[in-house]
Amino acid sequence: xxxxxxxxxxxxxxxxxxxxxxxxxxTCGPTVYWYAHxxxxxxxxxxxxxxxxxxxxxxxxxxxxxxxxxxxxxxxADTGEDKMEKGARREGKTVWEIADFYKxxxxxxxxxxxxxxxxKTPRATDHIKExxxxxxxxxxxxxxxxxxxxxxxxxVKLKDYGKLANLNIEKLxxxxxxxxxxxKKNPTDFVLWPFSPxxxxxxxxxxxPWGIGFPGWHIECSAMSSKYLGKQFDIHTGGEDLIxxxxxxxxxxxxxAFGKKPxxxxxxHGAFLTFKGEKVSKSKGGLTTISELEKIGFSPLDYxxxxxxxxxxxxxxxxxxxxxxxxxxxxxxxxxxxxxxxDKKTNKQYLKKFENAINDDLDMxxxxxxxxxxxxxxxxxxxxxTIEKIDSIFGLDLLKKEKLETPATxxxxxxxxxxxxxxxxxxxxxxxxxxxKKMGYQVEDTDKGPKIKxxxx
Ligand code: AMP
Ligand code: ZN
Numbered sequence: 001x002x003x004x005x006x007x008x009x010x011x012x013x014x015x016x017x018x019x020x021x022x023x024x025x026x027t028c029g030p031t032v033y034w035y036a037h038x039x040x041x042x043x044x045x046x047x048x049x050x051x052x053x054x055x056x057x058x059x060x061x062x063x064x065x066x067x068x069x070x071x072x073x074x075x076x077a078d079t080g081e082d083k084m085e086k087g088a089r090r091e092g093k094t095v096w097e098i099a100d101f102y103k104x105x106x107x108x109x110x111x112x113x114x115x116x117x118x119x120k121t122p123r124a125t126d127h128i129k130e131x132x133x134x135x136x137x138x139x140x141x142x143x144x145x146x147x148x149x150x151x152x153x154x155x156v157k158l159k160d161y162g163k164l165a166n167l168n169i170e171k172l173x174x175x176x177x178x179x180x181x182x183x184k185k186n187p188t189d190f191v192l193w194p195f196s197p198x199x200x201x202x203x204x205x206x207x208x209p210w211g212i213g214f215p216g217w218h219i220e221c222s223a224m225s226s227k228y229l230g231k232q233f234d235i236h237t238g239g240e241d242l243i244x245x246x247x248x249x250x251x252x253x254x255x256x257a258f259g260k261k262p263x264x265x266x267x268x269h270g271a272f273l274t275f276k277g278e279k280v281s282k283s284k285g286g287l288t289t290i291s292e293l294e295k296i297g298f299s300p301l302d303y304x305x306x307x308x309x310x311x312x313x314x315x316x317x318x319x320x321x322x323x324x325x326x327x328x329x330x331x332x333x334x335x336x337x338x339x340x341x342x343d344k345k346t347n348k349q350y351l352k353k354f355e356n357a358i359n360d361d362l363d364m365x366x367x368x369x370x371x372x373x374x375x376x377x378x379x380x381x382x383x384x385x386t387i388e389k390i391d392s393i394f395g396l397d398l399l400k401k402e403k404l405e406t407p408a409t410x411x412x413x414x415x416x417x418x419x420x421x422x423x424x425x426x427x428x429x430x431x432x433x434x435x436x437k438k439m440g441y442q443v444e445d446t447d448k449g450p451k452i453k454x455x456x457x
Contacts, residue, residue, distance in 0.1 A: 001014060001359060002014070002015040002053070002054075002057050002359045003015065003359060003360055003361055004266055004268065004361055004362070005268075005313060005361050006265075006266045006267055006268075007164060007243060007267040007268070007269050008163070008164055008262060008264075008266070008267045010166075012361055013266070015266065017059065017234045017265075018232065018233070018234055018265060021058060021059050021060055022059070022060050022062070023054055023059045023060065023061045023062065023234045023235065024062050024064075024229035024230065024233035024234050024235070025047065025050075025051065025054075025061055025062070025063045025064070025229075025233070025234060025235040025236070025237065026063075026064050026065070026066075026221070026225040026229060026233065026235070026236050026237070026264075027044070027047045027063065027064070027065040027066075027118065027236075027237045027238065028065075028066065028068075028221060028236075028237070028238040028242055028246065028247075029065040029066045029067050029068060029121070030044075030067065030068065030102075030106050031068040031069075031072045031083050031084070032067055032068065032069050032084075032098070032099050032102035032103045032106065033072075033083040033084045033086065033087030033088075033098060033099075033102060034083075034087055034102060034282055035102065035105055035106075035289045035291075036102075036105070036106050036109060036289070037280055037281075037282060037288055037289055038273060038280065038288050038289065038290065038293070038303060038318065039239075039272060039273035039279065039280030039281065039318075040239075041109065041110075041113060041290065041303070042239075042270060042272070042273040042307055042316065043237075043238065043239040043270050044065075044110065044113075044115055045113060045115065045304060045307045046237060046268070046270040046312050046362075047063070047065075047237040047268070048113075048114075048115040048116055048395065049308075049312075049362060049364065049393065049395075050235075050237065050268060050362060051063055051116060052116070052392060052393045052395065053358050053359070053362060053393060055392075056355070056358065056389075056392060056393060057359070061119075062119050062120075062228075062229065063116075063118040063119050063120075064118055064119065064120045064121075064122065064224070064225060064228045064229055065118040065120075065121055066121070066122050066123070066124060066220060066221060066224050067099075067103055067106075067121060067122070067123045067124065068124055068217065068220065069084060069095075069099040069103070069123050069124050069125050070082065070084055070095075070124050070125050070204050070214050070215060070220075071124065071194075071214050071215045071216055071217045071219075071220065072084070072217045073217065074086065076217075076245045076246070077180060077181075077245070078180075078181055078190055078191045078194070078216070079180050079181065082202070082204075082214070084098065084099065084204065085202060085203060085204070087102075088203065094203060095203040095204050096203075099123075099125070103123075109289070109290040109291070109300065112290055112294075112300035113290065113300045113301070113303070113304050114300075114301065114304060114395035114396070114397065115395075116395075120228050122224045122227070122228065124215065124220040124224070125204065127220065127223055127224050127227070128206050128215065130223040130224070130227055131215040131219045131220060131223040132193075132206075132208050132209070132215075133223075134219060134222060134223045134226075134253070134257055135151060135192045135193055135208075135219060136209065137257045138153065138192065138253065138256055138257055139151070141256060141257070142157065143157050143158075143256045143257075144192060145185065146210065147181075147182070147183035147184065148182065148183055148195075149181065149182075149183075149191075149194060149195055150191045150192070150193055150194035150195050150210075150213060150216075151191070151192045151193040151210050152184060152185075152189045152190065152191055152192065153189055153190050153191075153192055153249070153252060153253060153256075154185060154186070154189055155169075155186055155188040155189050155190070155252060156185070156186055157256070158252055158255070158256060161188065161248070161252050162188065162248055163251070164243055164247055164248050164251055164267060165243045165244040165247075165248050167188070167244065167248065169188060172187050172188060173186065173187060190216065190218060190245075190249050191216040192215070192216050192218075192219050192253070193208055193210055193213050193214070193215060193216065193219075194213050194214060194216060195210075195211050195212065195213040196211075196212045196213050196214070202214065217246065218246055218249040218250050218253060219253060221246075221250050222250050222253045222254045222257070225254075226254070226258065231254075231258040231260055231263075232258070232260040232262075232263060232264070232265075233264060233265075234264070234265050234266060235264065235265070235266045235267075235268060236250075236264040236266070236267050236268070237267075237268045237269070237270070238269060238270075239269065239270055239272065240269045240270060240271055240272065241272070241279075242269070243267075243269055247267065250263075251263055251264070269313075270312045270313070271312065271313050271314050271315045271316070272315050272316075273315075273316050273317075273318055274315050274316070274317045274318065275288075275317065275318050275319075276317070277317065280318065288318075290303065293323070294407065295407075295408070295409055296320075296409060296439065297407050297409055297410060297439035297440055297441070298323055298327055299327070301330065301396050301397060302323060302326050302327040302330055303323065303326070304394075304395065304396060305326045305327075305329065305330045305394075305396055306318075306322060306323055306326035307364075308364040308365070308367075308368055308394060308396075309326065309364070309365055309368060310364075310365065311362075311363065311364065311365055312362055312364070313361075324438075324440065327440055328440070328455070330396060331440070331454055331455070333371070333372075333375065333396075333398060334398060334402070336375050337375065337383075337384075337387060337398055337399065338401065340375070340383050340384055340387075341384075342384040342385070343381055343382060343383075343384070344385065345381050345382035345385060346382045346385040346386050346389070347374065347380055347381055347382035347383065347385075347386040348382075350370060350373070350374045350377075350380065350382075350386055351386050351389060351390075353370045353373075354367055354370045354371070354386075354389075354390055357370055358393055364394075367390070367393070367394075368394075370390075371387070371390050371394075374386060374387070374390075375387075384399070387399060406452060407439075409439070410436060410439060410441055410452060413432050413435060413436050414436070414443070414450055414452070416432055417429050417432040417433065417436075417443070417450070418449075418450070420432065436452070437455070440454060440455050441453065441454060441455060442454075442455050
């Protein structure tokens with residue numbers, strides 16, 4: 001029995017899909033104006049793990065994740081510049097070029113992290129027609145109004161607006177003395193179709209029944225999810241910062257347009273990856289990417305292991321020491337596992353324990369401890385087959401025999417060390433050896449030159 005914490009009800013619930021064993025799941029994808037950082041990827045490892053847990057439980061999952069390539073403004077409150085146009089200016093490229101580039105970069109990192117590819121990955125700019133159609137429905141039903149800078153959604157028309165975040169609308173109204181957008185009726189109203197500015201030309205803009213403009217950030221998710229998953233579906237995921245504005249507004253639009261309540265049955269939100277207690281964020285310049293971690297000697301799966309060691313609803317504070325510990329643990333696990341002989345059996349007892357952990361609101365730290373218990377249990381049978389099942393959730397390649405490839409940074413350091421050794425700068429050479437050691441590799445000098453080995457602490 002799978003239990004999940006549902007943000008909508010603020011409690012753990014028994015998971016029961018709308019239609020027998022078929023599950024529809026939507027994940028708010030990245031805004032492709034820059035590299036996705038490791039914080040973003042914490043929010044994509046979560047639906048991946050969840051999807052694997054659903055499959056483990058016998059469900060068939062239809063997973064849709066969008067790419068936001070238009071309309072996400074620098075402020076969630078409908079003000080500021082379009083992040084995509086800003087990214088294009090930063091790099092002197094077109095918006096379309098940067099969208100393609102960062103979409104590919106995201107996909108590459110996702111593959112390296114063993115994130116299973118969603119069944120569909122629609123792009124917002126490929127669904128302009130669907131978004132306009134949806135706004136037309138909202139207009140017909142009386143939920144919209146027009147002001148100088150665009151078409152807005154009137155949030156007071158919905159009695160339960162803000163239910164996901166438990167927003168106190170009265171308090172919000174009282175607090176908002178100066179409205180940032182002129183003409184907006186209520187502080188919580190949001191834009192569906194912003195008009196292009198009068199004084200400058202946007203790279204991305206389209207004709208619509210209301211004038212030239214572009215879709216607001218929220219409407220794309222309602223339009224694309226309904227196209228690929230229907231007007232009501234099971235699961236919606238995202239990072240916790242999406243609850244109060246983006247997801248609240250997705251619900252408002254969709255429930256107003258489709259008339260199904262609840263529009264989505266289960267809302268799953270992941271806590272942040274933090275650094276020294278602060279949210280890792282692109283706007284604050286906290287840009288650590290998977291490739292950057294690789295450059296300093298970590299594998300993407302070291303990061304995946306690190307994410308598994310914290311519960312998804314708790315913040316995870318990132319540090320290089322923490323990541324190095326994760327790398328050591330993963331390496332140790334793999335080394336121990338590589339020595340186990342397969343007896344072609346499954347250990348039902350451990351598998352049950354593991355299943356109980358993953359089905360208790362995806363308790364991965366507990367599940368990881370079950371794996372350690374199993375491999376340390378000298379009397380346990382059926383280890384390999386059980387680990388295979390466990391790794392279908394973890395996605396850590398626990399049974400894959402790896403060829404040790406020397407990371408580029410280590411190669412450079414090794415070359416440098418050889419130069420120092422040739423110059424008989426022993427102290428300098430030792431320093432480099434220490435540096436390499438800190439990155440998790442042991443240098444051994446052999447007749448055929450230096451060899452490296454991953455350290456198994
Ligand atoms: P964005 O590309 O800004 O639209 O964000 C993509 C996803 O990353 C969203 O689900 C965010 O909630 C999530 N996210 C952003 N920062 C963090 C963080 N520090 N930790 C975890 N998730 C994050
Ligand atoms: Zn979304």
